Amino acid sequence: MAFTSFADFIAMGGHAPYVWSAWGVTLFLLLASVWHARLERRQLIKGLKRRDRREQTHQDNAAVAGNAAAGGGHHDT
Template sequence: MHFDSFSDFLAMGGYAGYVWSAYGISALSLLILLWTSIRKSRRLAADIKNRIAREQRIKAAENLENTL
């Protein structure tokens, strides 16, 4: 589609409300998806780190118990 001016581009032939709201909703959805994915990934990494540390503490306690 060819537009004569920038204001015609923004007006989108009278459908600006639909077009720009669709772009806005899509961009917002993608940002929310990105944010939740990053948050979940960080939480999972922290859980794995905590689980590994707990297993190491348990093994250290078992080794200490075996030496007594």
């Protein structure tokens, strides 16, 4: 379909409300999808870091308890 002017292009042969609302909804959904994916990725990374810190703390506590139980604590007398 060829348009003789920019105004004709915007009017879309009388179908402008349907055409431009469809474009608007499509653009909105694409942007919302990208935003949501980025948000989920950020939350996943945050959760993995939190779990890693928790596991590291647990391992550190187990190592300290293991050294104490084995008499590995160093005491100056």
